[in-house]
Every structure is written in C-alpha cells, then in structure tokens.
Amino acid sequence: MSSVAQIIKSNKQQGRKTLIGYFPAGFPTFDESLEACVTMCNSGVDILELGVPYSDPVMDGPVIQEATEIALANGFKLRQVFDLVAELTKRVSTPILVMTYWNPVIQYGVRKFAEDLKAAGGSGLITPDLIVDEAGTWLTVSDELGLERVFLATPSSSQERVNRVAEVSRGFVYAVSTMGITGAREDLDAAARQVVAKVRSAKPEQNVAVGIGISTAAQVAEVNTYADGAIVGSVFVRSYREGGISALASVTRELSSQN
Numbered sequence: 058m059s060s061v062a063q064i065i066k067s068n069k070q071q072g073r074k075t076l077i078g079y080f081p082a083g084f085p086t087f088d089e090s091l092e093a094c095v096t097m098c099n100s101g102v103d104i105l106e107l108g109v110p111y112s113d114p115v116m117d118g119p120v121i122q123e124a125t126e127i128a129l130a131n132g133f134k135l136r137q138v139f140d141l142v143a144e145l146t147k148r149v150s151t152p153i154l155v156m157t158y159w160n161p162v163i164q165y166g167v168r169k170f171a172e173d174l175k176a177a178g179g180s181g182l183i184t185p186d187l188i189v190d191e192a193g194t195w196l197t198v199s200d201e202l203g204l205e206r207v208f209l210a211t212p213s214s215s216q217e218r219v220n221r222v223a224e225v226s227r228g229f230v231y232a233v234s235t236m237g238i239t240g241a242r243e244d245l246d247a248a249a250r251q252v253v254a255k256v257r258s259a260k261p262e263q264n265v266a267v268g269i270g271i272s273t274a275a276q277v278a279e280v281n282t283y284a285d286g287a288i289v290g291s292v293f294v295r296s297y298r299e300g301g302i303s304a305l306a307s308v309t310r311e312l313s314s315q316n
Contacts, residue, residue, distance in 0.1 A: 060152060060205060061181065061228035062227070064104060065104075065264045065285050065286055074277060074286070075103045075104065075287070076287060076289065077103065077106055077266055078105060079106040079107075079121075079288065079289065079290030080097060080297075081110055081124045081125050081294065082109060082128065083131065084127055091141060091144055093297055093302065096309070099306075100305075100306045101310050101314075103151070103286070103313075106154050106288065107141065107155050108121070108155075108157075108290075109138055109155060110126075124298070135165060138155060139179075140177075143177040153179050154179070154183050154205065155179055155182050157184065158184075158185065158186050159187040162182075168194070171195070175203075175204060181207065184206070185209055189221045190221075199227070205228035206225070206227050207227075208222045208230065209232075209233055210252050210265075212249075219256055219259050220259040222256075223265075224259070228264065229264035229265055229285060230263055231268055232256060232267045234249035234267050234271070253265050253267065264286070266285055268287070268290070271289050271292075292312070293308065
C-alpha cells in the first residue's frame, strides 16, 4: 500500500488531482460501511478518510452527525474501527486515514490505538481537535511506528501556529476552507486559499489538502489548482443514504472525473 504522501506526489507528477473521501465507519452497519468504502475506493477516491463515530462530533455537520448517530445506535464500537481497516486493506490498495476526535484515542490508549491501527494496515490519523502543543505522545508514537498524522490549519490560525502544524504534519495538512462545521456549500470560502498560502509559506514542500464545504467536481478541480488535494465528506454520505451503493459509486466517479 502506498502512503498518503506517495499518492499525492504521484498524482502531482502525473498532473492528476487528488480526491480524499470521507465515510463514517459503521454507517449504517459494519458490513454496509465496508462495502460503501470499497465502492468509493474502486470508483475514484485516492485516499480514504474513515470516520470514527463519536457522541460529541463538534466539527461535523448534520449529515455526518446523523450518520454517526445511526452507527452508534446500531452498536458500532471503537475497536471495530481496526477490524474495518483490516478488512478494507484486504480488498483495496487505497491508503486509509482514520479521522477521530482525540478523546476516544485517549480512552483507548494512544500507543495501543496507534499499534492496533498499524497492525490493521492503516496509514495514520486525522485529528481535528488535537492541537500540536498537546500531541506529544502521539508525535512520539507515530514517529516510532511510521504513521502519518494530519493536523488542521484554520482561517483563524496564526502564522506561528501554522508553522508548527506544517512542521509536524505527515501526509498533508488539513486546511479548513471556512470557519464552521462540515457540509456542502455552494461557494468555497476564499479563506481556503489564505490557509494554503500560510502552509506554503511555512513549509513549501508540505502537502496541503482543503476540506469542508466541497461538494462538486468543479470545486474539487478548483481546489486542486492551488492545493494538493480536495477533501469531500457530506456529499458521499448523503448520496449513499439516499441512493445506496449505486448512487455512491456514481457521485464518486463524478467527483473524480476531471483528471
């Protein structure tokens, strides 16, 4: 399995855009989320962002919140994330980043979580509510295990904070396109370009992908003109909820179609 950084580098060398697709683990059930994720990977997603259902998803919009609530109501447990990653890596070669709020990792044990993720074949973590200043244990463990780690940079982040995020992130920096929660928006906030520029200023060789509010193939293509990847979530979840596997495959192909 190629690393996240390798995929982005290869796409850039070939003049291709990078599409990072989110889907919540266990939605609506373990087996159904497995098939949904396999479909996304086989239909054009370059990197899979596998979300951990959590009871207090402060960054997630209503579509993703509802999906994670359904997963939890149907009995999904944190330990099943590793089972899901292991099953996925048997069937696809797409790098898998687990997106999780930090409290479940603390409760599970940072080192144990990292070791179990590595053993399952996962590439690393996206940690939306973990700031670098409080990530000492994760930085140490991820270095030891060679896991990629994605921190967030937002429109309100100071250049000093972005410098630190750019320095320690591995894989890419997650540039938040606008202040607020996830969900499709008709227009991407111009602040996305400013966040990307801050990351470029801090560390020119660092990859940076833009997320939150991206919902169309045109937006994916636009973002890839100034960043190294586009992150899409709510559209995938909504399409699956409304039309099942066939609709999910269709929207994935559409969003990845302008390569």
